[in-house]
Amino acid sequence: MISKNQIEINFKSNDKNQVLKTLLYLTFNIDDFKWAQKMCLDTINxxxxxxxxxVAITCIGHIARIYKKIDTALVTPVVERKRQDIRFSGRVEDALDDITIFVKNNSYH
Structure with missing residues (x-):
């Protein structure tokens, strides 16, 4: 198991593959959706x-699917800003679809 501290260190790596693996690891292995969500949003920003x-945008969708909750007030504006960029529009649509499908009431309380 990789600690949160080590994950934060990995995100500062100049090795893109390390960062990508870390994003996927935290999405599927860290049982703290708020922290995983924050790390993905920080990466997107x-x-x-x-x-x-x-991958960080895709991981937001995975978090919504896995945990069935997400903080839409935090996530939606960040993800929506990337929608206008053709490079990310498909991933944004997929992530927003996952939020719509899997997150009850589309918010976290």
């Missing part, structure tokens, strides 16, 4: 790498 941003 700060990464300059197209692949990393794309």
């Amino acid at each position: 700060t990464s300059a790498d197209e692949d990393v941003i794309g």
Whole structure:
């Protein structure tokens, strides 16, 4: 098991594959949806790498599907900003569909 501290260290890596693997690891293995959601949102907001941003958007959809909850007030604006970028529009649509399908009432309380 990789600790949250190690995950945060991995996100600072210059190795794109390490960052991608870490995104997927935290999405499927960390039992803290708020923290996983935050890490994905931070990545979407700060990464300059197209692949990393794309996977982080996809992971938001996975989090919605796995946990059946997500903070739409935090997630939706960040994801929506990427919709206008043709590189991410398909992933954004998929993530928003996952939120709509799997998150009851589309919000976290």
